[in-house]
Amino acid sequence: MSKVRWGVLSTAKIATVKVIPGMQKSAYCDMVGIASRSLENAQAAADKLGMPKAYGSYEALLEDPEIDAVYIPLPNHMHVPWAIQAIQAGKHVLCEKPIGLNVEEARHLQEIAESHPNLKVMEAFMYRHHPQWLKAREIVREGGIGKPVTIQSFFSYFNDNPHDIRNNNEWGGGGIMDIGCYPISVSRFILEGEPEKVIASVTRDEEFKTDVVASCMIDFGGLLTTFTCGTKLAPYQSVHIHGTEGRVELQIPFNAPPDRPCILWHQQGDEITEIETPTADQYTCQGDLMSQAILDDTDVPTPVSDAVANMEVIEAIFRSEKSGRWEAVSHVLANG
Numbered sequence: 001m002s003k004v005r006w007g008v009l010s011t012a013k014i015a016t017v018k019v020i021p022g023m024q025k026s027a028y029c030d031m032v033g034i035a036s037r038s039l040e041n042a043q044a045a046a047d048k049l050g051m052p053k054a055y056g057s058y059e060a061l062l063e064d065p066e067i068d069a070v071y072i073p074l075p076n077h078m079h080v081p082w083a084i085q086a087i088q089a090g091k092h093v094l095c096e097k098p099i100g101l102n103v104e105e106a107r108h109l110q111e112i113a114e115s116h117p118n119l120k121v122m123e124a125f126m127y128r129h130h131p132q133w134l135k136a137r138e139i140v141r142e143g144g145i146g147k148p149v150t151i152q153s154f155f156s157y158f159n160d161n162p163h164d165i166r167n168n169n170e171w172g173g174g175g176i177m178d179i180g181c182y183p184i185s186v187s188r189f190i191l192e193g194e195p196e197k198v199i200a201s202v203t204r205d206e207e208f209k210t211d212v213v214a215s216c217m218i219d220f221g222g223l224l225t226t227f228t229c230g231t232k233l234a235p236y237q238s239v240h241i242h243g244t245e246g247r248v249e250l251q252i253p254f255n256a257p258p259d260r261p262c263i264l265w266h267q268q269g270d271e272i273t274e275i276e277t278p279t280a281d282q283y284t285c286q287g288d289l290m291s292q293a294i295l296d297d298t299d300v301p302t303p304v305s306d307a308v309a310n311m312e313v314i315e316a317i318f319r320s321e322k323s324g325r326w327e328a329v330s331h332v333l334a335n336g
Contacts, residue, residue: 003030004092004291007067009058009082011036011045014096015073019124020049022258022283023071028291035061058082062089069294071124072096075165076172080105083121084112092120092294094286098181098314099123099307101172106311110304120293122300123307125185127254129285131277132262133189136241136248139266140190146245148191151225153183153240155254156233166231167208174210175231176202176317182254183227184313186239187218194309195220197328202321205232216317219326245269256282 006029008015015034023029033053036042042054055061061070062085069092072082080100086093093113100106113121127133140148157179159166166173188194200216213230239253246268256262258281266273293300312329320327 002295003028004294005030005032005066005068006071006287006291007032007053007055007061007064007069007091008034008071008073009061009086010034010072010074011041012073015071016045016049019071019073019126019283019287020051022281023287024049025281025284026287026291028295029287032067033061033064058085062086062091068092069094069120069290075168076177077101077170080109083109087112087116087119087121090119092290094122094124094290096124097185097307098172098177098311099304100311101177103308103311103315106304106308110308113304120290120300121304122290122293123302123304123310124286125182125302126282126286127182127256128185128189128302129289130256130262130282131280132250132253132256132264135275135277136250136264137190139248140241140243143245144266144268145241145243145247148223148241148243150223150242151183151187151190151239152242153186153225153227153238153253154229155179155182155227155237156230157235158233159231162207167205167210169209173208174204174212175229176211176214176314178231179254180214180216180227180229180317181310181314183216183225183229183239184218185310186253187220187225187227188306188310188313190241191220191223191225193220195225195313195329197326198313198316198320199326200317200320202317211321214317214321216320218313256280258282258284 035055039056046054070086072095195218203213205212212232215228218225239250241248249265251263261276316327316329
């Protein structure tokens with residue numbers, strides 16, 4: 001069976017603890033090498049993960065003809081620049097979310113990607129590929145909750161480390177960019193459409209200047225979804241999808257465990273059914289789908305156009321934070 005030869009730009013924790021081990025279980029991924037700005041760090045990570053190659057610079061990895069595709073878990077402000085360099089080096093790209101710092105960056109990446117139609121570029125929203133989310137969308141698609149009315153999401157953790165990149169505002173830190181992007185993506189994924197406008201209330205950290213609590217309403221043409229995210233709250237996550245005739249609740253919507261089944265609940269009227277979905281590593285699923293798209297020359301599940309659309313919502317939320325009113329999901333201001 002053919003496999004895609006993968007390289008990883010950075011020894012970031014998300015890569016070494018979750019993504020690489022997940023992709024190493026894939027039937028279609030060959031995890032060949034990892035790069036760091038320090039060869040010593042790269043070699044240590046490669047040895048620990050059983051990867052044959054280590055590189056002392058990102059450029060060295062991109063120059064290696066034995067690497068077909070790269071996974072980019074760099075800080076947010078480095079996503080687009082290195083994704084573009086990877087594309088120009090002839091590599092397929094799987095890039096962590098959010099795709100960039102703003103819509104302009106995301107659109108620039110889209111233009112570069114479209115100018116290289118032989119290469120696949122995908123945003124790493126891994127949750128979408130887990131069986132629990134495929135089941136949730138199937139229930140909604142088949143009318144299992146009647147007409148969808150609202151989606152309510154919550155996602156939080158506590159992090160007050162001043163040295164953590166997620167607390168660096170200039171590098172795209174803060175809760176909305178880091179975890180608020182998930183509830184936004186969920187609403188678009190489940191409703192299979194794009195919102196018209198948003199309104200948000202945002203609290204910022206006095207020291208870091210990052211958003212630490214944000215509550216947002218997203219209007220899909222009269223159908224409202226809501227979410228709260230926070231970086232100085234007790235760790236918690238939940239998603240509730242409500243309709244005229246039922247609802248779906250996911251127990252662990254975003255950090256699905258790779259070693260046991262996931263549970264979701266489907267309510268129709270007064271009857272609640274507990275549904276157990278198969279054990280799956282969502283990073284393995286993601287690696288499988290991206291690699292299959294490369295091998296078969298088919299579309300990736302989460303293209304850059306989807307990443308641009310998600311970023312448009314994020315940008316509208318930041319505009320609403322400043323204006324205190326509804327903002328259109330575009331560069332045109334909403335009316336009230």
